[in-house]
Amino acid sequence: MLRAGGQTLTEIAILTPAVDDPAYKSHWPAVLERLSDALAMANLSAVPTAWTDHIEDAARLAAFPLVLGVLTWGYYERHPDWLRATRLWAEAGVQIANPATVLGWNSDKTYLRKLEATGIAIPPTLWSAAVTQDQIDAAYDQFDTDTVIVKPTVSGGAWKTSRLSRGERLTDAPAGHAMIQPFLPELVANGEMSLLFFGGWFSHAVLKRARPGDFRIQVQYGGQYEPVLDPPMEAIALAEQVLAAIAEPLLYARIDMVETPGGWVLMEAELIEPDFYLSQAPDGGRLFAEAARARLTIGR
Incomplete structure (x- = not known):
């Protein structure tokens, strides 16, 4: 416990990228600051620690009353280590949110197949154990499109993601x-909407648009974000359908979707290390902080 301004602060851990990962050094400290400022509203003090320091031994994490895996950017580049770590944290009883089991299965986008089986709409998808040019060439006709997106099932932030046009060869x-x-032109025309939930309650929504000439909506590629003050009821309904299909208790969730001519489709359920866009949240992240504080009570 710490004391600040007469208030008792409870220390909780936030897992961060590996210290030797240069890709995120310039970005994640600012996100950590936003998270820390929000958590302070619920008298929680965030202690950053690299997730890669806890692959072999979970004792240090187990000493915290709560661990948040919300900044483990880059885990997909060390996926075997990530799966090993999440299994260890689960076995050691680390009080981690979201649960270590969720951090494991949500790291592979094949979870979308299981959600689709429950009736949740996702874009048409061809799943491949090892993608070939023949599969890509066949996908154009299968999807009745001239442009497709190819990406690993273990990925994040558009890592290793390619947009290809008919006749173009996959080089990476x-x-x-x-x-x-199939490439969704609505993604570029209208953007991708993210709905944020904390403790099961809707917090806020953000619309993300790619910069002209690009299809990637991430900020590192020039994407622009803007708050959505009144998201469509159909979007809220899809997000709630996704959350209802997940059995484990979630502290946080970011549900990414795109509106197509056939309705809203789920792009991803981000349950590991999504940016919460707290600067766009009307309450500055108070709902997130209160959900984390409530999880401490549940954990005791």
């Missing part, structure tokens, strides 16, 4: 399992 094939989808 994903290693291992991959997914092929």
